Amino acid sequence: MTVYSGRDRYASYSLSYKDRILTGVVTGPIGVQLATQYDRDLSKILDSIPDKYFAYVGDFSACQAYTDDATGVVHLTHQKTEQAGCIVDAYCMGTALSREQIRRIREDANNPTSLDDRIFDDYQQCVSFVHSVLKQLESTSETNQ
Numbered sequence: 001m002t003v004y005s006g007r008d009r010y011a012s013y014s015l016s017y018k019d020r021i022l023t024g025v026v027t028g029p030i031g032v033q034l035a036t037q038y039d040r041d042l043s044k045i046l047d048s049i050p051d052k053y054f055a056y057v058g059d060f061s062a063c064q065a066y067t068d069d070a071t072g073v074v075h076l077t078h079q080k081t082e083q084a085g086c087i088v089d090a091y092c093m094g095t096a097l098s099r100e101q102i103r104r105i106r107e108d109a110n111n112p113t114s115l116d117d118r119i120f121d122d123y124q125q126c127v128s129f130v131h132s133v134l135k136q137l138e139s140t141s142e143t144n145q
Helices: 032-048 068-083 096-108 123-143
Strands: 003-007 012-018 021-030 054-066 086-093
Touching: 003 032, 012 032, 021 032, 021 068, 021 123, 032 068, 054 068, 054 096, 054 123, 068 086, 068 096, 086 096, 086 123
Parallel strands: 021 054, 054 086
Antiparallel strands: 003 012, 012 021
């Protein structure tokens, strides 16, 4: 499993990919520099993903919020993930502000699914949810063949 990570004086992140799940763990208040580094590392991981479809789990339980500039970067990062084959996402959220920011980012990216249905209390619930969606997709595609 490849892991990318970054940090500044106030916040940190890690990114990893395993078993068709791209996981991002974010802590603290995220500024534009750290968001840009996250975006670069995410692009590297996306280039190495062998699967046609995958899931994203965001563990933001210790994330306070994003600065306005960082939100713009994260919007582009969200779009890249969807374009690379991310078909389902799920989140653990720390604050109401970070939750609202992710809701806006998803809406700006024209993501039609409700964020409320994708927020869970802990990481394992997120993983269970995205695994069920991936399994359902596999079953559907096998039936259609």
